[in-house]
Amino acid sequence: MPIKQLIDELQILNEEVKRNNKKNRSLRSRIKIIETQISEYLIEKEQKGVKYRGKTILLKTKDKRSRKKKSDKEEDIVNLLRTLHIDNPKDVYRELKELEKGSVYQENKICIL
Secondary structure, rough: OOHHHHHHHHHHHHHHHHHHHHHHHHHHHHHHHHHHHHHHHHHOOOOOOOEEEOOEOOOOOOOOOOOHHHHHHHHHHHHHHOOOOOEEEEEEEEHHHHHHHOOOOOOOOOOOO
16 A cells, blocks of 8 residues: 555544544443433432343442652652651662663654645
8 A cells, every 4th residue: 555545544533532532432421421410310219229121220339549749659659658767768669660661661652734
């Protein structure tokens, strides 16, 4: 396939992906609204679930944790290292963060300007 056709197809595919992402974002938002409404209905009617067209819809309660800020996480880990009597806890933390990263490798990337 000639390079011009490949570039045209790449641009079309990139536009399609952007369009799909935008649509999916709105769909996820609508799903969240509908799930909230169903949950409110089940709570209001004091039901654990409902059957509809051979499907069972249940209301489950589960524990969820909020995300910590990066600075709060770092502070908590450094404090833990201090309580464990580790010398230079900030340096140890930096080394741990560096270990989490994978190895560096080169990759070719197409940029359309």
